[in-house]
Amino acid sequence: MALNLDLIGQKTEPIPFTYDADRVILYALGVGAGVEELDFVYEKNLKVLPTFAAIPASLPFLKVTKGARVNVPKALHMEQKIVLFDRIPTSGTIFTTGVIKAIYDKRDKGAFINVLTESKDENGHPLFENHVAVVDRSAGNFGGDRGPKVEAINPPEGARPDFHVQYATWSNQHALYRLSGDKNPLHIDPEFARIGGMDRPILHGLCTLGFAARAILHSVCGNEPTRLKSISARFTGVVYPGDILVIEGWSSGQGRYVFQTKTQDGRIVLGSSLAEVA
């Protein structure tokens, strides 16, 4: 079925997402935080991980992509950028709009869909944005604009990283992370994973991004979530639950860090990654 291009630019109503401290903690455990980062997993002095921003964005994202007739279960999550304007509350209701910013015709590669979600607190105060890029490989060649060429962001060749963090993912990381909302069976169902060409269920890309953001938070933000202003990454490889993630970052000045996330075997799983830190 052809994509519904008319939906481009049409913003949804604000969609509410109500949550409590338990939900914040569940997310933190889902992206590998633990008691050695107590403020992220205990309600006493609770802090919200910046990448929690991806959770309230999920419903508006699904609404606009389904509306545009994107084959969501078969679409591939390519890129995500989270821009943070303020501290994320530890509970309450967040209101998020979604809009398709552009659909590019990458011919045989498929259609690239760019979605923007904008989230505000109960008083209309902006909290964060998500910029999400997915590809629907079955929807190319619709005669549309090819879109701009995007340059990859690479670490400086041969330079030692300014930080290097290693995290082991848990063998049940995917089973835990999905309780934060993304129930795509690719991440739990062995049969479904095999049909998708994987050996077994894979970790959510946004879960890996959560691990990477923790590494940045602990390495260059002194554990203070509000110091992370933005984080972006391209999902370039599959992570299996139990894999070890190696996150390295290089300062490029003015609080900007190019970073890269590899698995234990050296495969880059998050490429073209940039964090902005205050």
Next chain:
Amino acid sequence: MALNLDLIGQKTEPIPFTYDADRVILYALGVGAGVEELDFVYEKNLKVLPTFAAIPASLPFLKVTKGARVNVPKALHMEQKIVLFDRIPTSGTIFTTGVIKAIYDKRDKGAFINVLTESKDENGHPLFENHVAVVDRSAGNFGGDRGPKVEAINPPEGARPDFHVQYATWSNQHALYRLSGDKNPLHIDPEFARIGGMDRPILHGLCTLGFAARAILHSVCGNEPTRLKSISARFTGVVYPGDILVIEGWSSGQGRYVFQTKTQDGRIVLGSSLAEVA
């Protein structure tokens, strides 16, 4: 403050507990189930672990013990017996009454409080009971009945166990388990644990019981929850997150298994334990 003995025998109204598949899965992960026991952590063919029965019992238990002026944060959980009448639904509302059955005066050892909770489904069909014994060490010597002497249940001396299962608890097992409801800071707050005389936060006794029940389920119930008719244990030792649990059981005929749970260093953490299997 003296205990309110008048509350003995006074049953609460049925207290509702509403839950969904996510809650069931969260509990299963909390007691160490993982994707190798997929039916317990994936909604497709979801099964509910029998010890999930302890969760809806928690509010009624708190209501009657607080009503009796038991110093709940300082009370020690001594024993729990769960009796199962039918399959626990994977979602819905369960209605549970609570009643104090007896309060025994163990003199300087404190007051022993026996609580019974009874849970039914939305149609009034009995699902399970919890028999909970706690001790309030500050409340003895009130001039009451000492209560019956209870014999310890021990494995047959020198006999090889009929099953032997080893489970590693996760370093964040307590942080995950507490999301199922028991927020006692002893299980997450290092300061609180130190005040309580522990090196660090300890695992919930009911979490350890959940691990033990999984061992029984997988060893002698062919993974079918309805085959477990009852499980009871005495909490005899502290478990730290990350400890290894060794669960061994001995058949004593007619589907009865005496079992015992030790940590890696041989300390018995669940003693006087009995499971009845159909």
